[in-house]
Amino acid sequence: MMTPGGSGRFRPLPTAMYAGYSGTASSWVAKTSVSASGKRIQREMAELNVDPPTDCSAGPKGDNLYHWIATIIGPLGTPYEGGIFFLDIIFPSDYPFKPPKVVFKTRIYHCNVDTAGNLSVEILRDSWSPALTITKVLQAMRSIFLKPEPYNPALPVITRLYLSDREKHDEVAKEWTLRFAK
Amino acid sequence: MVNETPSKVTIDRSGNGSKEASITRQKNSENAEIFISPRFKSAAAMAGWDEEDLILASFFVDDTPERISSKRRRRSNLLFKITPTSSGSRRKQRIKQSAIPLPVVDLEKVIRQEEEKSAEKKKKKKEVKGETQEEEMRKGKEEKIISEQKSSPPVVLPCIDKLRDELSCAICLEICFEPSTTSCGHSFCKKCLRSAADKCGRKCPKCRQLIGNGRYCTVNTVLWNTIQLLFPKEVEAQRAAASANLNGKETPSPRNPNQRLRGRNRETAVQQERLQREDLSRLLVSEERSERRNNRAAGVRLDQDRDAALALRLQRQEFASAFGVTTTAARASSSSSASSNLSLARANLRAMASRAVRRQG
Known part of the structure; x- marks a missing residue:
């Protein structure tokens, strides 16, 4: 069974992977398909399809409702302009009471994203609230593209450059965008 | 009838500045009694109004017929302790009028014309009308609920989507089930709020204010009743899901x-x-x-x-x-x-x- 969001939005996975997936997926469905987290994620998916945030899209990767892929298009007027950045979103089983794990899959030169793609964004850690949705998380991602948070850095090296030599920082970021995100 | 005289006087005397107006009024309505009903006149007499006042009132009636008519009705109720036209009968007439045109009675005609003017005004009027009408409305609501439970199409309010957004829980994103309101004024499902407080600390999920100790477990009764009235289907579905969940926990084996x-x-x-x-x-x-x-x-x-x-x-x-x-x-x-x-x-x-x-x- 395919989830509606996962099929069209992203490039389809090889069929062999699906075959491998379906075995585990069926057992997974039997256990938690009626759970509150599953319901909530389904609702969020529906809402995202109806009203997606600007420059963003997201949906389940395959059969698993708890594993999503999101894309953010680099906003205009930033060094990330025109780049397409992929993110992995993994929902915990007690979502929305615990934050989803968001990881950049595309390399990016940004002071809030470390080399492994992990984010240093407060709302995904201690300031997470169950009233936040993936839509809001994506909006937050987009806002750190527009305005990095140098005082809560993941990579202090980039932060230092960002604060001391903004032009150089932007140049490097643009180069990285061209290299990895296009 | 003694009561006739003041209205006639109204027409006769209105020569000064507003002659044309009164004449057009006369033409429009054929009879000035439409604007000053006998009951109103007698009420005015009891209240000690003189003819001048009545003339003034007639102008006033011309300007805002609806307000005066409702006022007139209320006043007559107050004075005579009887309902001049029981709301039930008026309702019937309104229903009939939508089907077949009725033979004309002056006062009723005016009222009906007013009622035809707009749906909003109708609503206002309903509020003005007596308790019996309220009871009828309540009955109507109950009937609606019952009919919805019998799976007939639901009440369609124009703002129902906004209401749905407003009345849904930010945690589970469904219509609030047994809503509980925090001290900062945000409402969530009782269950959701409780688990949020357990797992994420005693902070309001919406504004991060500290939630008071015991209060977050009480159901906001008014809100809950409103939700049940507005979204009976959703509430029923949630209730069914909750009970199914419980059953599933009791006996995990699959059943028919x-x-x-x-x-x-x-x-x-x-x-x-x-x-x-x-x-x-x-x-x-x-x-x-x-x-x-x-x-x-x-x-x-x-x-x-x-x-x-x-x-x-x-x-x-x-x-x-x-x-x-x-x-x-x-x-x-x-x-x-x-x-x-x-x-x-x-x-x-x-x-x-x-x-x-x-x-x-």
Whole structure:
């Protein structure tokens, strides 16, 4: 069974992977398909399809409702302009009471994203609230593209450059965008 | 009739500045009585109005016919303590009027024209009309709910989507089920809020304000009732899902739908039993209290008797309410479980009554 969001939005996975997936997926469905987290994620998916945030899209990767892929298009007027950045979103089983794990899959030169793609964004850690949705998380991602948070850095090296030599920082970021995100 | 004269006077005397206006009014309505009804005139007479006032009133009526008409109606109600045209009959006429044009009666015609003007005005008027109308509206609402439960199309409000957004819980994103309001004024499902407080700390999920200790578990009754009125289907679905979940936890083995239905019945039966137990315990507490009082002051026999009677009456009411709630909550429950519960309740009542009698004797 395919989830509606996962099929069209992203490039389809090889069929062999699906075959491998379906075995585990069926057992997974039997256990938690009626759970509150599953319901909530389904609702969020529906809402995202109806009203997606600007420059963003997201949906389940395959059969698993708890594993999503999101894309953010680099906003205009930033060094990330025109780049397409992929993110992995993994929902915990007690979502929305615990934050989803968001990881950049595309390399990016940004002071809030470390080399492994992990984010240093407060709302995904201690300031997470169950009233936040993936839509809001994506909006937050987009806002750190527009305005990095140098005082809560993941990579202090980039932060230092960002604060001391903004032009150089932007140049490097643009180069990285061209290299990895296009 | 004496009452006729002032209105005629109105027409005759209005020569000064507003002659044309009155004439056009006369033309439009053929008769000035439309604007000053005999009842209004007599009311004015009782209130001590003179002709000048009546003339003024007639102008006023021309300007804002609706307001005056409602005022007139209210005043006449106040003065005569009778309803000139009972709201029921007016309603009937309105319904009829939509189907077949009626023979014309002056005052009624004016009212009807006013009513045709706009739906909003209609609403306002309904508010103005008496208690009987309110009761009718309430009945209508109840009928709507019942009809919805019979799976007929739901009430379509223009702002229903906004309402849905407004009344849904930010945590589960569904319509709030048993909403609980925080001290900062945000409402969530009771369950959601509780688990949020358990897992994410005692902060409001929306504004991160600290949530007070005991208050976050109480259901906001007004909000809950509103939600039940507006979204009966959603609430019913959630209730069903919750009970199905519970059943699933009780017996994880797969069952056919028939069995599941029975399981739900069992659950409601359990719930009812619990309610009855609670009632009983409450009764026992009250009994204890009265006994204590009895020990303290043995002489106050009468007081105690009254207490017993009160307790009995309260118990009866509580049973009635408990039954009302559970029967509406689980309309689908089978008659057998209901009857067994009824007999249980009856037995409990009998026991209580006998206890009360013993205490009295």
